[in-house]
Amino acid sequence: MIEIRNLSKWYGQTRVLADCSTHVAKGEVVVVCGPSGSGKSTLIKCVNGLEPFARGSITVDGVSVGDPGTDLPRLRARVGMVFQHFELFPHMSVEQNLALAQIKVLGRSKDEAAARGVALLDRVGLREHARKFPGQLSGGQQQRVAIARALAMDPVCLLFDEPTSALDPEMIGEVLDVMVELARTGMTMMCVSHEMGFARKVAKRVVFMDHGEIVEDAPAAQFFEAPASERARTFLARILHH
Amino acid sequence: MNYHWNWGIFLEQVKGGDETYLDWLLTGLGWTLAVSLTAWVIALTLGICIGALRSMPSRLPVMLGNAWVELFRNIPLLVQMFLWFFVMPEFLPRDWSLWVKQDMPAKEFLTAALCLGLFTSARVAEQVRAGVGSLPRGQRDAALALGLTLPQTYRHVILPQALRIVIPPLTSEFMNVFKNSSVAFAIGVLELTFQARQMQEDSEQGIETFLAVTLLYFICAFAANRGMVLIEARTRVPGLIARTG
Numbered sequence: 001m002i003e004i005r006n007l008s009k010w011y012g013q014t015r016v017l018a019d020c021s022t023h024v025a026k027g028e029v030v031v032v033c034g035p036s037g038s039g040k041s042t043l044i045k046c047v048n049g050l051e052p053f054a055r056g057s058i059t060v061d062g063v064s065v066g067d068p069g070t071d072l073p074r075l076r077a078r079v080g081m082v083f084q085h086f087e088l089f090p091h092m093s094v095e096q097n098l099a100l101a102q103i104k105v106l107g108r109s110k111d112e113a114a115a116r117g118v119a120l121l122d123r124v125g126l127r128e129h130a131r132k133f134p135g136q137l138s139g140g141q142q143q144r145v146a147i148a149r150a151l152a153m154d155p156v157c158l159l160f161d162e163p164t165s166a167l168d169p170e171m172i173g174e175v176l177d178v179m180v181e182l183a184r185t186g187m188t189m190m191c192v193s194h195e196m197g198f199a200r201k202v203a204k205r206v207v208f209m210d211h212g213e214i215v216e217d218a219p220a221a222q223f224f225e226a227p228a229s230e231r232a233r234t235f236l237a238r239i240l241h242h
Numbered sequence: 243m244n245y246h247w248n249w250g251i252f253l254e255q256v257k258g259g260d261e262t263y264l265d266w267l268l269t270g271l272g273w274t275l276a277v278s279l280t281a282w283v284i285a286l287t288l289g290i291c292i293g294a295l296r297s298m299p300s301r302l303p304v305m306l307g308n309a310w311v312e313l314f315r316n317i318p319l320l321v322q323m324f325l326w327f328f329v330m331p332e333f334l335p336r337d338w339s340l341w342v343k344q345d346m347p348a349k350e351f352l353t354a355a356l357c358l359g360l361f362t363s364a365r366v367a368e369q370v371r372a373g374v375g376s377l378p379r380g381q382r383d384a385a386l387a388l389g390l391t392l393p394q395t396y397r398h399v400i401l402p403q404a405l406r407i408v409i410p411p412l413t414s415e416f417m418n419v420f421k422n423s424s425v426a427f428a429i430g431v432l433e434l435t436f437q438a439r440q441m442q443e444d445s446e447q448g449i450e451t452f453l454a455v456t457l458l459y460f461i462c463a464f465a466a467n468r469g470m471v472l473i474e475a476r477t478r479v480p481g482l483i484a485r486t487g
Contacts (some may be wrong), residue, residue, distance in 0.1 A: 135481020
């Protein structure tokens with residue numbers, strides 16, 4: 001589903017991604033972790049073309065992302081993305097947030113879009129908040145709406161960019177529950193996350209990055225029990241014991 | 243002060259005509275409103291477009307937008323009026339030039355409205371660009387990630403938020419339009435300042451005249467301000483009051 005080959009990217013002289021290769025098969029969950037500044041968020045933003053890259057290739061569902069001829073809006077409509085800071089549109093109600101792209105991008109009617117929105121709000125447990133504005137919701141609720149907004153496009157895969165790191169600790173669980181439930185339904189997911197409990201529970205593989213490189217790309221159990229590199233061991237020791 | 247006050251002057255007839263001085267001032271007020279409102283429509287439309295261009299990710303639209311703003315911002319308004327009125331027609335193709343000079347209807351009014359509109363559009367563009375710049379970058383990413391095109395992203399996500407943020411500075415631009423419209427008298431628009439000067443010379447009651455005109459300008463600018471405050475309240479987003487202040 002997602003195939004990343006020899007990806008490199010520079011900001012001026014600084015190399016932020018160094019020859020990264022990995023993949024996510026259909027129905028798989030892959031968790032990307034690593035210290036801050038390691039290039040995880042940049043990597044995941046390359047997947048739907050929000051960040052351009054200098055070298056290498058990415059294909060998503062057979063479509064080449066870096067190809068200048070690619071219709072990026074059309075590709076992005078099929079790849080859902082959930083952001084660290086939710087990025088709901090604050091001037092629109094929850095139901096409008098869910099309906100906007102369904103109507104403008106997929107060409108659904110208002111009624112269709114609204115019905116799909118309500119069904120998804122129900123799924124993330126927020127049906128009664130449809131008329132509220134993002135500013136009236138808690139962080140956890142906003143992130144669940146953001147997931148519903150991504151799902152409303154019927155994506156072939158979902159990208160998560162640190163979906164829980166801007167949340168208060170007591171709200172992390174409600175968002176992870178939704179993500180676990182999604183994983184169980186067979187959704188293809190690539191998640192930048194430090195939630196190792198989540199990774200253990202649903203991830204097929206864990207990709208560990210440091211200084212723009214993919215240091216390890218291993219089955220989840222193996223990564224947690226016997227990380228191959230010293231850097232991964234140090235990282236795990238640090239985040240598991242805090 | 244040895245001045246003969248006469249507040250009844252406004253109801254007296256002008257010399258050699260059957261209108262009153264009040265009629266003159268009200269006609270002037272009408273033209274002031276016409277020039278200002280037309281200019282404001284031009285300024286808002288162009289200002290929003292140019293401001294959006296200046297916040298685009300690629301370089302060419304930014305350069306075009308910047309050139310626009312610098313052009314209209316760095317020349318005095320009065321000089322711009324003269325440029326549009328006396329100089330521009332000379333550079334048109336011959337037939338157009340003749341038409342503009344001889345046959346164009348409401349030439350003074352249209353020139354003044356266009357000039358003031360373009361001048362103000364540069365200032366509106368500056369505010370709009372600042373408003374767009376104050377939004378978190380994630381908003382653009384989120385809209386694009388949903389498959390919206392860049393124009394759709396601006397139309398539905400970026401501009402509705404940016405414009406709400408810049409309503410207070412836009413309010414002063416709107417008030418400025420009314421005040422700046424007085425410059426139009428220099429190219430012969432029969433607006434409030436023009437009429438006031440005419441009344442001053444005709445009636446020799448300059449103090450009453452200019453006090454009345456001051457009050458009329460004040461009312462216009464103040465009404466513009468109240469109108470914008472009303473719009474600000476109407477467009478306020480629930481749960482977002484703290485952010486827009």
